[in-house]
Amino acid sequence: MGLYSEEISNISNRASENLFDFAIVDEKKAEQTGYSNYSYWRSTWKSFLENRFAVFLLIVVLSIITFVIIQPYLPYQKSPTEIYIDEQTGSQARNIAPNAEFWFGTNSIGQDLWSRIWAGTRTSLLIGFIVALVEVIVGITIGAIWGFSRKLEAPITQVYNIVENIPTTIVLILMSYILRPSISTIIIAMCITGWVEMARFIRNQVVILRDREYNLASKCLGTPSSRIILKNLLPYLISIIMLRMSLAIPFAIGSEVFLTYIGLGLPISEPSLGNLVNEGRVLMMSPDLRYQLIFPSVVLSVITIAFYIIGNAFADAADPKNHV
Template sequence: MVKNNLENSDIEEIDKSLFEFAKYDSKKAELIGYSNYSYWKSTLNVFTKNKVAVFLLVVVVFLLLFTVVQPYLPNQHSPIKINIDEKTGLQLRNLPPSAEYWFGTNSIGQDLWSRIWSGTRTSLFIGLTVGFIELIIGIFIGSIWGYVRKFDPIITEIYNVITNVPTTIILILIAYIMKPGIITIIVAMSVTRWTNMARFVRNLVIIIRDREYNLASRCLGTPLSRIATKNLLPYLVSVIMLRLALAIPLAIGSEVFLTYIGIGLPVDVPSLGNLINEGRVFMMVPSLRYQLLFPTAVLSIITISFYVMGNAFGDASDPKNHL
């Protein structure tokens, strides 16, 4: 009884002016929590903290721009023109680097400076095209392969047929069937390269397709295209970008390999593959070794740059690394 009296006295001592009834406001009820978080902005912030990757990105952008503007610079030679000595009428063959020919000339008198940048332009075009074709086809087929169960046996059989045939044989057959050229190289590499990306995406989709939010989306009748773009692909951005960054130098390396075995681009089309194949003949001649070193150096810079940038962007696009 005493306890109840104390409690009542404490209640009476509380200043009632400190409290007021909450009123319902329909406008405030519609407000939601706000966050200034942006996925792509956070990805960019994390990526720019990697100074090596940013530097290599600048290098790659510079190479891309320079290969475009190089033919229009003053005092540039044609990459396919055979330079002749005006006094003797002979070809300026195997000249060492000089003020006139910065990278020297090759065995028939062509300017290596112009040929290397023309070849870099060709090889980058092939690598970027093949990489994006692999990305588009691989993501599309991989998403369907992993999400739609009834397509799994059909696509699996197609995958097994393509992957069980040696890639080199497929490349050789396409190269012989079609007329040699840039389009032939792109088609030959694109026919087989999408399989690795598709299998990779398929395995990732299988891991996340039966999570609660995907089950809820299916129960609500959400279209497959929206589920794929909103629920699945955001979780795959980091690994997909990494695969794309590695696919570009791999495609350039394949072009070099095809040229090495004799089914690449025609010899009159400058490319890093053609230049390296021509320069390897002089690998054991110290005075002419520059014909191999210059195109190999450019190829190495491109390959290393894309590899480092791919790993850096893959880490940056992982939401776990966002602050």
């Protein structure tokens, strides 16, 4: 029995020597962590590119933005505010149908509609982007503080209730009466109430996330509240932020069109999509002059629909739940 046990032990020792090696302690290797080349934004962009229609609309929007910026510097471009004279009659070139000289025709006082449409698009996009930027900055800041700080929750809620119950249309009308109608007036009027919806969305999401285990652990470790908001909470809200920002741009353009429709928009001398649509609306019953409504309406529709679809597609692609 003893010889048998000794033989088994010798076999085990030889197997151990052949199959296993003793681990050597290496402090440098112990400090090394696993490496991953995963990138959230690269993954988001890759997911967005899978939506072919959204990518196509993004190219269209970028092309329009690029064109409206460089359009005044291109050759053979006319002034959007100059009144042109018909050389044959010596009078204003009124309501001329699209031709080789006036690509989109002229309006009722002889201004070139092609240049006015792109100048108006430039104005409306400027308003939309500024309003969207202010809405995002103010809305995210107030919404994050509103949802995270229990001390400030009650006063911010009261401010929200006051602003939310004031109709946006009333604010736009009052600001247009108080201040001189201009681009800055419309921007200020839209920004007064524009942040409310964004702040409410952010607040609701922060309330859901703030008491999760990893945030409570961060608080116990003494992590500043600002860092918890920026690192732990807002990354989960990127999809909502992008969606709200993309919707703010067409909403601002639509509000400018509405103000012009009720007579409180930009001056007629300032080309905008609102002014152009309003001018064309008066002439829509005349078949020969409908082009003055069709051209600006098509540009307005393409921009608003494109931003809506792109915003939804990017929000889905940026949603952390869709990332592994």
